Amino acid sequence: MDEVQFVLIEDNEDLVLSFSFKEGTEFGIDGFIIQRNPIWELPLMPHERGPMIEWTEDDEIILVKEVILNRKTIMIKTQYDKFEFDISKIPDEEYNDVVMILTKMNFDNVFKFSKS
Numbered sequence: 001m002d003e004v005q006f007v008l009i010e011d012n013e014d015l016v017l018s019f020s021f022k023e024g025t026e027f028g029i030d031g032f033i034i035q036r037n038p039i040w041e042l043p044l045m046p047h048e049r050g051p052m053i054e055w056t057e058d059d060e061i062i063l064v065k066e067v068i069l070n071r072k073t074i075m076i077k078t079q080y081d082k083f084e085f086d087i088s089k090i091p092d093e094e095y096n097d098v099v100m101i102l103t104k105m106n107f108d109n110v111f112k113f114s115k116s
Contacts, residue, residue: 003089011101018034064105
């Protein structure tokens, strides 16, 4: 399980949660990014709305379907994959920011979100 080194959050028109890792890991320093822009979702069909991790070359949106979060790990499920990261080393303030941005991204309960 890759260990998150730090978290970057953008909270304005775009809602972005980015996890950064050590160089040489699967996602590396460029990280794993979850993003949502509710304004740009308006023309999309309801099943196409929500936080995404990728927009493929075939214009397929890879959406977050479930997030399970605790103080040590985060597990993110999409319609195709499951990702699990160690977040135990991030400061409490960053952890609280992660909870806040995920809650904000899930304003319409478009994905399952549980935290303990």
